[in-house]
Amino acid sequence: MTKTSPNGGATQATVHVPLDTRAYDVQIGTGLIASAGAQILPLLRRPKVAVVTDENVASLHLDALRAGLAADGVEMTSLKLPAGESTKSWPHLSKTVEWLLDQKVERGDVVVAFGGGVIGDLVGFAAAILRRGVRFVQIPTSLLAQVDSSVGGKTGINAPHGKNLIGAFHQPSLVLADVDVLATLQTRDFLAGYGEVVKYGLLGSAAFFEWLEENAPAMAAGDVDLRIEAVRRSVQMKADIVVRDETEQGDRALLNLGHTFCHALETATDYASSRLLHGEGVAIGCALAFEASMRLGLCAQEAPSRVRAHLRAMGMKVDLRDIDGELPSTDALIELMSQDKKVIDGQLRFIMARGIGDAFVTTDVPVDVVRGVLEDAR
Numbered sequence: 001m002t003k004t005s006p007n008g009g010a011t012q013a014t015v016h017v018p019l020d021t022r023a024y025d026v027q028i029g030t031g032l033i034a035s036a037g038a039q040i041l042p043l044l045r046r047p048k049v050a051v052v053t054d055e056n057v058a059s060l061h062l063d064a065l066r067a068g069l070a071a072d073g074v075e076m077t078s079l080k081l082p083a084g085e086s087t088k089s090w091p092h093l094s095k096t097v098e099w100l101l102d103q104k105v106e107r108g109d110v111v112v113a114f115g116g117g118v119i120g121d122l123v124g125f126a127a128a129i130l131r132r133g134v135r136f137v138q139i140p141t142s143l144l145a146q147v148d149s150s151v152g153g154k155t156g157i158n159a160p161h162g163k164n165l166i167g168a169f170h171q172p173s174l175v176l177a178d179v180d181v182l183a184t185l186q187t188r189d190f191l192a193g194y195g196e197v198v199k200y201g202l203l204g205s206a207a208f209f210e211w212l213e214e215n216a217p218a219m220a221a222g223d224v225d226l227r228i229e230a231v232r233r234s235v236q237m238k239a240d241i242v243v244r245d246e247t248e249q250g251d252r253a254l255l256n257l258g259h260t261f262c263h264a265l266e267t268a269t270d271y272a273s274s275r276l277l278h279g280e281g282v283a284i285g286c287a288l289a290f291e292a293s294m295r296l297g298l299c300a301q302e303a304p305s306r307v308r309a310h311l312r313a314m315g316m317k318v319d320l321r322d323i324d325g326e327l328p329s330t331d332a333l334i335e336l337m338s339q340d341k342k343v344i345d346g347q348l349r350f351i352m353a354r355g356i357g358d359a360f361v362t363t364d365v366p367v368d369v370v371r372g373v374l375e376d377a378r
């Protein structure tokens with residue numbers, strides 16, 4: 001469902017994720033935090049929620065959420081965790097679960113994840129294991145979380161062995177993507193989220209990629225209608241894939257375009273946000289995946305150039321040399337890739353492309369091609 005503005009852009013949209021008993025809505029628009037109480041109240045058995053957030057989001061937006069909940073008589077308690085990828089770890093998971101138990105959160109209650117993808121993944125996992133599963137609501141505050149991590153039910157934390165290796169599938173009961181909060185994101189964080197937006201065009205819709213080539217600069221500059229439309233199209237594409245393949249037995253792997261490279265780079269940079277953000281790694285990974293696809297003769301020569309040109313035009317990282325500091329050797333990076341969850345029977349699975357908007361999963365990528373692509377990006 002979409003309401004449109006006079007210039008044809010969306011002003012409010014709902015994407016429904018029809019997963020049988022786990023179905024839910026993703027509301028996308030403005031003013032959703034101010035009306036959070038009205039949105040969440042129908043889910044509650046008692047008018048009280050436990051909110052987990054990070055310190056940055058708390059200082060900017062927690063008072064607004066408290067007021068939005070209170071407007072409909074919903075009380076909240078809150079836990080603030082440090083911001084950053086290193087929060088997706090055992091110590092913060094146990095702190096969160098124990099805090100939720102201290103708050104006497106019961107099976108029938110709802111936990112709220114209020115933040116970027118780090119908070120969404122961690123709190124979703126905490127909700128999945130608390131009392132063998134309580135419901136949770138995602139209020140994603142970063143672009144990345146609005147277009148990707150808050151939808152689809154993948155939750156979890158990182159291990160020293162690699163990204164997201166500990167987790168569970170646990171779908172939210174509601175997602176409130178209020179694009180107003182994107183205004184306070186640092187430019188670098190906004191662009192990192194854009195890495196996931198552009199990924200959707202690259203993996204499944206040449207028309208969306210073209211739309212982004214035309215509209216993404218104005219969207220990044222702050223156009224609210226364009227932001228709603230970009231989030232809506234991204235969420236709709238993700239929802240369509242998740243509904244076909246909730247637990248990633250097949251098609252859902254397409255969402256990992258660029259991620260085999262990205263996860264190795266994130267591990268190689270110790271998840272240090274100062275060096276590489278997840279979405280930055282995704283953008284670099286997409287550029288590398290298109291380069292590898294071209295070298296394998298799968299797609300035309302102009303496809304990787306067009307991907308790189310758009311990422312550069314948006315001011316994004318594209319190559320390994322754009323990452324500050326030393327990286328491990330190319331062979332060490334390839335070794336890190338083999339730790340990826342997408343490894344099956346020791347074979348690396350890649351998402352390659354026949355062209356923009358036409359990605360597919362394959363194990364048929366010779367390691368020499370990967371080595372060559374990585375070497376040339378250094």
Ligand SMILES: NC(=O)c1ccc[n+]([C@@H]2O[C@H](COP(=O)([O-])OP(=O)(O)OC[C@H]3O[C@@H](n4cnc5c(N)ncnc54)[C@H](O)[C@@H]3O)[C@@H](O)[C@H]2O)c1
Nearest residue numbers: 056083116117118141142144148149154181184185189278
């Ligand atoms: N579960 C999934 O399907 C899925 C999909 C993609 C990514 N992820 C995960 O998401 C994580 C990355 O998410 P992220 O980029 O949102 O990181 P993040 O949660 O660390 O947020 C990025 C930064 O932006 C700040 N921030 C968030 N909202 C803000 C706002 N409105 N104003 C100002 N600052 C704000 C945060 O405090 C943080 O410093 C990674 O851990 C990645 O693995 C998960």
